[in-house]
Amino acid sequence: MTGWRVDVGFAGGEAEAEVARIAAALRDTVLGRLRRRGAVVALSGGIDSSVVAALCVRAFGADRVLGLFMNEAESAPDTARLARGVAERLAIATTDEPIAPILEAVGCYARRDAAIHTVIPRYRAGWQCKLVLPCVLDGERLRLFSIVVQSPDGEQIVARLPHAVYLQVVAATSFKQRVRKMLEYYHADRLHYAVAGTPNRLEYDQGFFVKNGDGAADVKPIAHLYKTQVYQLADLLGIPDEIRARPPTTDTYSLPQTQEEFFFSLPYDQMDACLLARDHGIPPALVAEALGLTPDQVARVYRDIDAKRAAARYLHAPPLLIDPLGIPGGWGP
Amino acid sequence: MYDDPTDPQRHLRDFIVTNFYIPDGQPLDEVTSFLDAGIIDSTGVLELVAHVESRYGITIADHELIPSNFDSIGALARFIQRKRGSDGGSNDRLAR
Numbered sequence: 001m002t003g004w005r006v007d008v009g010f011a012g013g014e015a016e017a018e019v020a021r022i023a024a025a026l027r028d029t030v031l032g033r034l035r036r037r038g039a040v041v042a043l044s045g046g047i048d049s050s051v052v053a054a055l056c057v058r059a060f061g062a063d064r065v066l067g068l069f070m071n072e073a074e075s076a077p078d079t080a081r082l083a084r085g086v087a088e089r090l091a092i093a094t095t096d097e098p099i100a101p102i103l104e105a106v107g108c109y110a111r112r113d114a115a116i117h118t119v120i121p122r123y124r125a126g127w128q129c130k131l132v133l134p135c136v137l138d139g140e141r142l143r144l145f146s147i148v149v150q151s152p153d154g155e156q157i158v159a160r161l162p163h164a165v166y167l168q169v170v171a172a173t174s175f176k177q178r179v180r181k182m183l184e185y186y187h188a189d190r191l192h193y194a195v196a197g198t199p200n201r202l203e204y205d206q207g208f209f210v211k212n213g214d215g216a217a218d219v220k221p222i223a224h225l226y227k228t229q230v231y232q233l234a235d236l237l238g239i240p241d242e243i244r245a246r247p248p249t250t251d252t253y254s255l256p257q258t259q260e261e262f263f264f265s266l267p268y269d270q271m272d273a274c275l276l277a278r279d280h281g282i283p284p285a286l287v288a289e290a291l292g293l294t295p296d297q298v299a300r301v302y303r304d305i306d307a308k309r310a311a312a313r314y315l316h317a318p319p320l321l322i323d324p325l326g327i328p329g330g331w332g333p
Numbered sequence: 334m335y336d337d338p339t340d341p342q343r344h345l346r347d348f349i350v351t352n353f354y355i356p357d358g359q360p361l362d363e364v365t366s367f368l369d370a371g372i373i374d375s376t377g378v379l380e381l382v383a384h385v386e387s388r389y390g391i392t393i394a395d396h397e398l399i400p401s402n403f404d405s406i407g408a409l410a411r412f413i414q415r416k417r418g419s420d421g422g423s424n425d426r427l428a429r
Contacts, residue, residue: 134395142378142398160395163380311374 004286006273008228015232026059036194038064045082048198054237067094070180074254112172130253136265136304137297177213194218207312227268274301342410363407391416
């Protein structure tokens, strides 16, 4: 094999055809199989939730889509404004559900901060924080999480996280995604709608979600699409330029954090290409040439893809039964 | 239990078997790769690092967190021996 061309995106009229295909599949799934009459979409101001909302409007009409705004104390400052802009563009009904009071009550921030305090005693309420991983491209280092904290006057401290502290920080932070999902299902039940999840292929495949948090949904309309393709649909569906130009963020920790630095280690277009190449058995040397990386770097990305897939098996697993029941109609495992 | 201070392999093997799931038929010798065999994932590595630091009284620097030091019982035992030789890690935690 000589030469490999990165070819992740839709060509010609494929994007328009894909929009029509997804809209038809959503109608079949939500109206026909799930017997619900519309969709709830949590709007984050990011590209994925914006595209999912627009696809739901294509499928069900604007009067059968509810957009939810669920900001919390540490949401990025422009999240609410961007999410509102999408809802206005799509002319859908919306509801504000600020989740900070629920997160305070359940101890999300306090439990996380208590864990961080054990490794950085100076850390206290009012400081900002985020988790970081070494970049997969930078040599053979094992990828262990560190915490970065920043005082109100800008001083930063970095510390590697012991196992128990890491687990508690993640467990406490995951309240954010799980509280949001609880509210999505409240509104879905109230309106007899389905909950539309917003993961793209990278997130779904690599396990970049919280189990029973943003990983939960009745239907996931873009889980088969590479991020490159999601951007193409966004263009077609009229998602505002400002959202299409914004780097994908986690919007989970109080310090700004892109998905690239937190999880993927590569810009989304390169990550798309590596995932596609990994699944098609393209040798690292050819991918490296096409992406401007070294063969060793691509080999490390391949190993990281495999490791994340292994870790994602638990996240994707439904509740497991000791004896499968084989219920007629086929919803049982 | 008392470790032979010159060879932590037996203790490391006990720790791995006790704390991680080893499927029936999965060999675990001194060269079995933890990551390739699916015995330890990235969260498990955190647990292993914390345990080694605590038990052997050593501090592991970021640049030492590489597979060639951590990915098998043999590699890890040799790394611990080197560290204890170079930073004088304490022996008083070994007689647990």
